[in-house]
């Protein structure tokens with residue numbers, strides 16, 4: 001039933017094309033007023049058995065990694081990138097803007113496919129999408145694997161971090177964006193950068209979240 005809906009129109013109706021505060025060079029279809037879309041979609045999407053509209057926001061973790069990619073094009077140029085738990089597609093779009101060879105955006109929320117397509121088109125880049133749960137199989141063959149803002153729930157955080165560590169163990173470069181979520185295993189990671197990302201009190205506990213970009217330490 002959910003797949004039959006015209007998610008493109010739904011997104012266009014309930015969002016506005018705007019720049020996330022930390023990546024002013026990118027534009028995304030994002031909720032302009034947070035509470036109404038969250039409430040409305042909770043009811044409407046809940047009836048369809050779909051999760052809340054994470055895709056309608058540029059989360060602090062995603063904004064931080066996107067900023068880092070845009071400022072470090074040498075780290076992404078020519079790379080095959082996978083952005084797992086992509087939401088709006090922000091990180092995948094930043095990777096393509098910074099010169100990646102390809103980007104695959106993955107998210108289990110089926111609405112994300114239309115959101116990523118609209119957002120990629122708004123920025124003039126191509127991003128592939130999969131709705132498959134990539135965490136169920138070994139990490140895909142790629143050069144750079146990125147997960148932003150995925151540690152807000154314990155089961156997901158544990159699953160995704162183990163999976164990312166597996167990829168790191170196989171030599172894939174892994175980047176993680178996190179604004180100090182409860183289940184983020186900070187002590188196991190090396191921080192590459194920290195940003196002060198403007199967010200909304202309607203979504204977060206602070207107007208500005210100190211948000212890090214992390215990698216697994218490389219064994220010497």
Ligand SMILES: C[S@@+](CC[C@H](N)C(=O)[O-])C[C@H]1O[C@@H](n2cnc3c(N)ncnc32)[C@H](O)[C@@H]1O
Pocket residue numbers: 051054055057058059060061062063084085086087088089090091106107108109133134135147148149150152156
């Ligand atoms: C807080 S949002 C972060 C979105 C984006 N990375 C950002 O920073 O703006 C978390 C996202 O994780 C997705 N998600 C949850 N479990 C997932 C899974 N097993 N595989 C892929 N995505 C998943 C949700 O659907 C949601 O879009």
